[in-house]
Amino acid sequence: MNDVYTLDVLVRGFPGTTRTHGGLGWCSVSVLRDGTRTVVVDAGPPAYQEMVLRELEQRGISTSDVTDVLTTHLHWDHIGNFTMFPNAIFTVGRVELEWSAQQPPETPLVADLHVRRLLELGDRVRTVDDGGEVVPGITAIAVPGHTPGHMCFRATVAGGDVLFAGDSVKNRYELATGDVHSSLDFEASRASVERLRALMEQDPSIVMVPGHDVPLAWVNGEVTATEPLNAELSVYLDTHDDPDSQTFM
Ligand SMILES: [Zn+2]
Numbered sequence: 001m002n003d004v005y006t007l008d009v010l011v012r013g014f015p016g017t018t019r020t021h022g023g024l025g026w027c028s029v030s031v032l033r034d035g036t037r038t039v040v041v042d043a044g045p046p047a048y049q050e051m052v053l054r055e056l057e058q059r060g061i062s063t064s065d066v067t068d069v070l071t072t073h074l075h076w077d078h079i080g081n082f083t084m085f086p087n088a089i090f091t092v093g094r095v096e097l098e099w100s101a102q103q104p105p106e107t108p109l110v111a112d113l114h115v116r117r118l119l120e121l122g123d124r125v126r127t128v129d130d131g132g133e134v135v136p137g138i139t140a141i142a143v144p145g146h147t148p149g150h151m152c153f154r155a156t157v158a159g160g161d162v163l164f165a166g167d168s169v170k171n172r173y174e175l176a177t178g179d180v181h182s183s184l185d186f187e188a189s190r191a192s193v194e195r196l197r198a199l200m201e202q203d204p205s206i207v208m209v210p211g212h213d214v215p216l217a218w219v220n221g222e223v224t225a226t227e228p229l230n231a232e233l234s235v236y237l238d239t240h241d242d243p244d245s246q247t248f249m
Helices: 046-058 094-101 112-120 172-177 186-202
Strands: 006-011 029-033 038-041 068-071 089-093 125-128 133-135 138-142 151-155 162-166 207-210 216-219 222-225 231-235 244-248
Touching: 006 046, 029 046, 038 151, 068 133, 068 151, 089 094, 089 138, 094 112, 094 125, 138 186, 151 186, 162 186, 172 186, 172 207, 172 216, 172 222, 186 216
Parallel strands: 038 068, 068 089, 089 125, 162 207
Antiparallel strands: 006 029, 029 038, 133 138, 138 151, 151 162, 207 216, 216 222, 231 244
């Protein structure tokens, strides 16, 4: 059994929101493979469904091949597509599952139906605590604040470990400063960011996949994006053949 994974970031998160139509929910979705397991980290929002299917297909992966889905936290944009994976075991922080199950349906960002469906899956749902091994080569790091039971997953990947930070670190600014945009406990969030940043300072080969940004590295005491940021918005007014398109780099 090989516990070193290869990483494919299927969708890069984007550090933006709308001012008029609520959050975009454009989060990072990744897949890890070690020859035995196929592990999806965060299932993404419903609008990603076709894109995630296409990205998996291009890598020769069917949804039934996915053995595990790791969920950093239970906000709608990170869990939305979890029902796409009929054979997967779902891993979530123990505190996160307990907390979300107790929230009233109007709780912001927690989709009541997602949580109920997850709870129905019985022994296909596994909970994990700080330091727990999720599967060989992947461990959980408790990073509360954004939500009470938020988890980061650390995976052994050829070339350097990868931290899947979810929304404990949404973007490069939050990693650099500890000043987060959205949290249920800002003090806890700051400590969580500092915990993950310290890991990156100790081992510069570590790459972080944040919740809403491209993968980040920590180089010479600074946050560095490992690739350019890209997003495009098409606006359909007169035609759908050649829509006006805005690109942000
Ligand atoms: Zn979130």
